[in-house]
Amino acid sequence: MGENIDLKLMDEEGRRIDGRKFDELRPIKIEANVLKRADGSAYLEWGGNKILAAVYGPREAHPRHLQDPTKARVQCRYNMAAFSVMDRKRPGPDRRSVEISKILSEALEYVIFTEQFPRTTIDIFIEILQAEAGTRCSGLTAASVALADAGIPMRDLIVSCAFGKIAGKVVLDLRKEEDNFGEADVPLAIVPRTEEIVLLQMDGHLTTNEFQEGLSMAMKACKNIYGLQREALRKRYSTVIDKNEEKEKKEEKKEKEEVVQ
Amino acid sequence: MSDEVISEINRNFIYQLTEKGKRIDNRAPNEYRPIRVEKSVVETAEGSARVYLGNTVVLVGVKIGLGEPFPDTPQKGVLTTNAELVPMASPTFESGPPREGSIELARVVDRGIRESGTLDLEKLCLEEGEKVWVVFIDIHVLDYDGNLFDASALGALAALTNTTVPASRFELGEDFKLPIMHYPIACTTIKVENSLLVDPSLEEEKVACARLTVTTDENGDIRAMQKGLGGSFTLEQIKNIVTSSQELAKVNRKYVLD
Numbered sequence: 001m002g003e004n005i006d007l008k009l010m011d012e013e014g015r016r017i018d019g020r021k022f023d024e025l026r027p028i029k030i031e032a033n034v035l036k037r038a039d040g041s042a043y044l045e046w047g048g049n050k051i052l053a054a055v056y057g058p059r060e061a062h063p064r065h066l067q068d069p070t071k072a073r074v075q076c077r078y079n080m081a082a083f084s085v086m087d088r089k090r091p092g093p094d095r096r097s098v099e100i101s102k103i104l105s106e107a108l109e110y111v112i113f114t115e116q117f118p119r120t121t122i123d124i125f126i127e128i129l130q131a132e133a134g135t136r137c138s139g140l141t142a143a144s145v146a147l148a149d150a151g152i153p154m155r156d157l158i159v160s161c162a163f164g165k166i167a168g169k170v171v172l173d174l175r176k177e178e179d180n181f182g183e184a185d186v187p188l189a190i191v192p193r194t195e196e197i198v199l200l201q202m203d204g205h206l207t208t209n210e211f212q213e214g215l216s217m218a219m220k221a222c223k224n225i226y227g228l229q230r231e232a233l234r235k236r237y238s239t240v241i242d243k244n245e246e247k248e249k250k251e252e253k254k255e256k257e258e259v260v261q
Numbered sequence: 262m263s264d265e266v267i268s269e270i271n272r273n274f275i276y277q278l279t280e281k282g283k284r285i286d287n288r289a290p291n292e293y294r295p296i297r298v299e300k301s302v303v304e305t306a307e308g309s310a311r312v313y314l315g316n317t318v319v320l321v322g323v324k325i326g327l328g329e330p331f332p333d334t335p336q337k338g339v340l341t342t343n344a345e346l347v348p349m350a351s352p353t354f355e356s357g358p359p360r361e362g363s364i365e366l367a368r369v370v371d372r373g374i375r376e377s378g379t380l381d382l383e384k385l386c387l388e389e390g391e392k393v394w395v396v397f398i399d400i401h402v403l404d405y406d407g408n409l410f411d412a413s414a415l416g417a418l419a420a421l422t423n424t425t426v427p428a429s430r431f432e433l434g435e436d437f438k439l440p441i442m443h444y445p446i447a448c449t450t451i452k453v454e455n456s457l458l459v460d461p462s463l464e465e466e467k468v469a470c471a472r473l474t475v476t477t478d479e480n481g482d483i484r485a486m487q488k489g490l491g492g493s494f495t496l497e498q499i500k501n502i503v504t505s506s507q508e509l510a511k512v513n514r515k516y517v518l519d
Contacts (some may be wrong), residue, residue: 035318035350035403035404036316036351036404036406037316037350037351037352037404037405037406038349038404041349048304048305050302050303052349052403053349054349056348059352073337077348077356078349079347079356081320081322081399082302082322082324082343082345082399083303083305083306083309083322083323083397083399084303084305084322084325086305087306087326088326088397088399091343091399092343092358093356096332123348125347125348125349127347127349127401127403129302129303129320130303130304130305130306131305131402132305147434175338182452
């Protein structure tokens, strides 16, 4: 973008460019277990973000000197596809993605029972296939679903969501133009059951009141997203359960028929 | 790429099956796994396609930018192909700079498209020797269950047919579709003992001794080939592979054209 500095981020009625209200999230869709080879995976669409997360492990950590005799290493890799943004991104890690990978690893480590898997590594791969602001939040939200799908013991899922400030007003979940021309952006991640904050970044300008207002708004939104995460996992496993029940019924029927004969 | 291990019992099982003309997933020796091609899956890309080949999933995005032509072809646009075997796709893929596996993959796909003249590169020239359109094909492997060559080549072609040159964004006139001249399709065959199998699954790739990828165009002409792995083919086998690749390409091309 860049050319349209005078872009109006909010109209007189408080509607944003995409018609959302100040405390409205972009549409979110989560699906668990979408890849065959990975131990756990999730696909997430969040507005214009399209993100895949995959988990491998716990598996042997190598090189050996990286092994921790007391707990598992949690290693997250955030990667953007070259075609995920308007101006082609050069493939491979850059300073931004290295930093994001680090803070996401740390956030996820908090909820994983790492002490159960000494000397191992749990690898989490986040691929941004299409980006439209808020990719770290979307990536983290998808990654925790993928971890649960991989059956890794966790204290809880992690939910992430950003708030920010545009046109002098605190709003939820910035989209691209709002991020570029807004006044502040605050990505946040929480453990919903305990409301502990495991990720917090900010750039821009906010007063204390605005910060607190945004914080409680984002917390509330996180709880809603938590519901979507759990629904995605439930859907994945309920189909398995249904199939098993069907199988059992068939077998029972067969047995009955045999008895009759 | 196939530095994955396979158990002796599985290896022998595949050998025994191939002797009887069978395969682990009940396919015929010259049968592909189910193919599905979805186009326009990434809005930030100028063209994109997701290909499902059995359990193998490949996402290809095309980006278009401005650049300088190569000095030896001043009146032609530039085509570059890049492949990433992201670690998400397999427990054996690691992050870091591209290894030989992904470089070979990118080059085989590139050759098929370049050598067949899929794109009319002269139409992508803006100022001779100065300014041309650069077409970036980025292959993103998401789930690796064998035969990345065919899946990626299919994805690249599908993405190209779906690409719009964003001329208006650069204030260079109206957007236009990429000029596609030909439709090359890659077909990969492996040799297991003395049997030939097309579209190898991961398990089959692990026991293959030789591999041949043949790219043919819509007239059945051969446009590119790549032999891989340590084993060898007889002349007779090569001839058979070329014939079957031409036939199979005809079928697989439909997935791109629809």
